[in-house]
Amino acid sequence: MKRRGFLAAAGAAFVAGCNKVADSDAGARLLSAAEKWHMGAHRLLTNREALAPEYPRSAVSPFFRGNGSADPQNGDYPRHVEEGFANWQLTVAGLVRNPLALTLDNIRRLPQRTQVTRHDCVEGWSAIGEWTGPQLSLLLDEAQLRPEAQFIVFRCADNLNGQDYYESVDLIDAYHPQTIVAHSLNGEPLPVRNGAPLRMRIERQLGYKHAKYLTAIEAVASLDDIGEGQGGYWEDRAGYQWYAGI
Amino acid sequence: MTKHVLSTRIWHWLNLLCVVVLFMSGLTISNAHRLLYWGDWGFDRSQAWLEVPRFPDWMTIPGYYSLAVARDWHILMAWPFAVGLLFMWIAMLVNRHFKRDLTTSRREWRPKAIWRDIVEHAKLNFDHGEGKYNFLQKLAYGLVLGLFLPMMVFTGIAISPGMEPTFGWFVDLLGGRQSARSLHFIFAFAILGFFIVHVALVLLSGPIGQMRAMLTGGSTHEA
Numbered sequence: 431m432k433r434r435g436f437l438a439a440a441g442a443a444f445v446a447g448c449n450k451v452a453d454s455d456a457g458a459r460l461l462s463a464a465e466k467w468h469m470g471a472h473r474l475l476t477n478r479e480a481l482a483p484e485y486p487r488s489a490v491s492p493f494f495r496g497n498g499s500a501d502p503q504n505g506d507y508p509r510h511v512e513e514g515f516a517n518w519q520l521t522v523a524g525l526v527r528n529p530l531a532l533t534l535d536n537i538r539r540l541p542q543r544t545q546v547t548r549h550d551c552v553e554g555w556s557a558i559g560e561w562t563g564p565q566l567s568l569l570l571d572e573a574q575l576r577p578e579a580q581f582i583v584f585r586c587a588d589n590l591n592g593q594d595y596y597e598s599v600d601l602i603d604a605y606h607p608q609t610i611v612a613h614s615l616n617g618e619p620l621p622v623r624n625g626a627p628l629r630m631r632i633e634r635q636l637g638y639k640h641a642k643y644l645t646a647i648e649a650v651a652s653l654d655d656i657g658e659g660q661g662g663y664w665e666d667r668a669g670y671q672w673y674a675g676i
Numbered sequence: 677m678t679k680h681v682l683s684t685r686i687w688h689w690l691n692l693l694c695v696v697v698l699f700m701s702g703l704t705i706s707n708a709h710r711l712l713y714w715g716d717w718g719f720d721r722s723q724a725w726l727e728v729p730r731f732p733d734w735m736t737i738p739g740y741y742s743l744a745v746a747r748d749w750h751i752l753m754a755w756p757f758a759v760g761l762l763f764m765w766i767a768m769l770v771n772r773h774f775k776r777d778l779t780t781s782r783r784e785w786r787p788k789a790i791w792r793d794i795v796e797h798a799k800l801n802f803d804h805g806e807g808k809y810n811f812l813q814k815l816a817y818g819l820v821l822g823l824f825l826p827m828m829v830f831t832g833i834a835i836s837p838g839m840e841p842t843f844g845w846f847v848d849l850l851g852g853r854q855s856a857r858s859l860h861f862i863f864a865f866a867i868l869g870f871f872i873v874h875v876a877l878v879l880l881s882g883p884i885g886q887m888r889a890m891l892t893g894g895s896t897h898e899a
Contacts, residue, residue, distance in 0.1 A: 438734045441700070445739035448697065452738065452745065464752035472838040480841035485716070495719045548716060548853065550837050552743065554709035555719035556853055634838050669744040675838020676751055 469673040478602050482633035485546045490616055491557040494549075496623035499588035499595065502643060507587045515619075515627035520611070524583070524648035526573035534613060534627055540564035543610050551637040552670065559624075561631050563612040567605045569647065575601075579649035583656055584630050584641035590663065597641040597662040598653055598672075599632055608633040611644065636674035638664045680893055683767040687760055688890055691825075694757035695867060697749055698828075702864055703731040704738070704746035712861055716852035725858070758829045764821070777808040778818055784811045802881045816870060824866050831860040 451457035502508075510518055515534055522530040544562040570582070582604040586595040603609060610631045613620060620626040625642025632639040639662070653659060658666035665672050680688070711724035718724060738745045768774040783789060793811045796802070802810065809817065833839050834847045834856035850856040878886045 441734050442739070444696070445700070445734075445737055448737050448749065449739065452748070461748040461752050464748070464755060467755060468751060468836075469838075472836070476839065476842040482837065482841055483844050483847070489716065491717050491719070493719075550835075550853065551709070551719075552747075554705070554857060555711070556713075556717040557719050558717050634841060636837060664744075668742070669748070671744075671747060671751070673838075676747075676836050 465671045465673055465676070468676045472675050473602070476634075479607060481608055482547055485548065485558055487546055487560060489558050490546060490560055494557050494559045494615060494621075494624055495551075495555065496621075496625075497551055497553070497637065499590050499642065500623045502588035502622075504589040505587065507643065510587075511622060511626070518627050520628060520644060521646045522569050522573040522648075523646060524650050525576040525579040526570075526649050527576060528572065528574045530569065530573050532569075537564060537611065537613060537628070540568055543608070545608055545610070545631070545633070547608065547631070547633050549637055549640070552664075552674065560614075560616045561610060561612040562614040562617070563610040563628070563631070565607060566609045566611055566630070566647070567607075569611065570604060570649070573649075575649050578651045581650050581653055581661070583648040583650055583653070584644055585646035585648060586641050587643035587645050591667070593657075593663060593667065595641065595643070595663045596657055597630070597639050598650075598656065599635075599639065603632055603634065606632075606634065611647075634675055638662070638670060639674045680889055681767075681771060681773065682893065683764070683771065684773065685890055685893060687764040687767070690756060690760050691764070694753045694760065695871070697737060697753045698757060699864060699868065700735060700737040701746040701749040701753070704736040704741065705743065705750060706861065707731055707736070707741060708743045712858045713854035714851060714858060715854055718854045728861070754829075754832060757825075761821075761825050761829065768821075778814050778821075780811060780814050780818075784814075800880055802877070816873070820867065820870050824863050824870065827859065827863045828867070831856045831863065835860060 452461060518534055520530075520532045520537065522532070541564060542562055543565055544560060546558060546560045548556050548558045550556045566582070579601070581598050581600055583598045584596060586597075588595045599609075608631065612625075612629050612631050613627060615621065615624055620629060625640075625644070628644040629642040630640050630644060650656060653661045653672075657663070660666045660669075661672040662670070664670040706728055707730055710728040710730060711718065711721060712726040712728065713723050714725055721727065733739055733741070736746070737749050765774075768778075784793075790811060796810070797812060802813075830846065831850065833843060834850055835853060840847055840853070847853055847856055850859060
């Protein structure tokens with residue numbers, strides 16, 4: 431019992447020291463720099479077009495777990511569910527020459543990509559699903575990005591704990607061939623749990639980047655003025671890494 | 677008394693710091709989803725091979741539940757850990773520490789010799805080998821340096837979705853992403869096991885001399 435007390439005290443002192451480092455300016459800078467080093471290493475070692483693994487249809491998980499919002503009740507969302515998303519609109523705006531407003535029909539008529547991929551949650555679990563939708567690059571090319579555009583922001587219909595969900599990626603992930611605006615999971619329209627009627631697939635990053643209940647795609651030059659400036663809901667709220675390929 | 681060159685001493689303490697931070701922040705990450713699976717995927721109890729207990733806050737970094745802060749620490753310390761291990765391997769091969777002190781001869785693998793080594797350990801007689809280290813020591817250090825620590829780096833890379841497009845073959849080799857995650861966990865606890873035995877044997881074999889050897893290099897001149 432004494433030994434456990436000693437261990438606990440030593441552990442607490444060590445943790446207090448770590449927290450002191452993390453709370454200092456230099457410590458905080460070091461911790462966020464480490465994320466950039468990983469991103470740099472990944473980008474150096476991995477071709478920008480390199481694909482995340484794709485699986486045969488038979489590998490699909492029997493159930494696709496949903497995390498975060500699973501049944502949004504805020505704003506117009508419940509009405510859209512009742513209407514079967516007949517009046518859902520996706521806008522592509524911001525630093526573009528040709529802003530778009532698309533219905534689900536418009537989106538289903540574009541050339542489609544279907545991919546069976548694995549979804550990795552930051553918590554640690556994984557599930558495999560078959561996703562279908564147009565590549566984001568198609569929409570961005572149609573909207574004609576302005577040269578100042580550096581990031582693509584995804585706006586979402588769900589309000590979680592009082593804040594609107596959003597996410598963002600840089601142009602490398604935005605133009606990645608597997609980055610699609612998915613409307614189907616395993617050949618069926620997306621369930622509400624998994625982001626109906628539209629969600630992003632950012633296959634080389636963790637699950638929280640794959641924005642659900644997608645309402646708008648916005649090209650921006652900087653993330654500083656979006657939300658609280660960290661590039662995403664969980665990044666703002668809890669300090670999650672913006673680059674979620676780690 | 678064993679003596680240690682500067683590179684070994686620097687790496688030893690740097691590695692200790694890295695392993696402690698990585699392990700304690702890793703316990704927080706484990707608390708985020710306390711189920712382990714084999715294969716590519718898994719998300720609930722019915723697929724799990726192990727349900728891990730929840731680790732109490734005093735064992736974890738940051739000392740309360742924050743997956744984001746734990747990941748920050750894990751992601752930071754992964755760098756000195758992996759780069760340091762690479763440096764130690766290069767140093768060990770160049771200064772012949774590996775060849776001279778850690779490689780075993782065929783004679784040492786004979787069951788009789790291993791048994792004698794175990795008996796000597798049980799009698800708390802540790803200075804009975806031919807070289808700097810006895811057989812069980814070589815085996816333990818070899819396993820840690822050659823398997824446990826490198827596997828932490830490799831399985832860590834394997835569970836990074838950003839690395840998988842390039843190292844997918846390695847993830848397949850490990851049996852899928854969730855297998856890689858399980859192995860990451862298993863090797864982490866193998867390192868904890870080594871740590872406990874290592875500290876216990878240092879305490880039993882003259883902790884003051886051992887500590888002095890690892891801090892200053894030892895009392896006599898290193899050849």
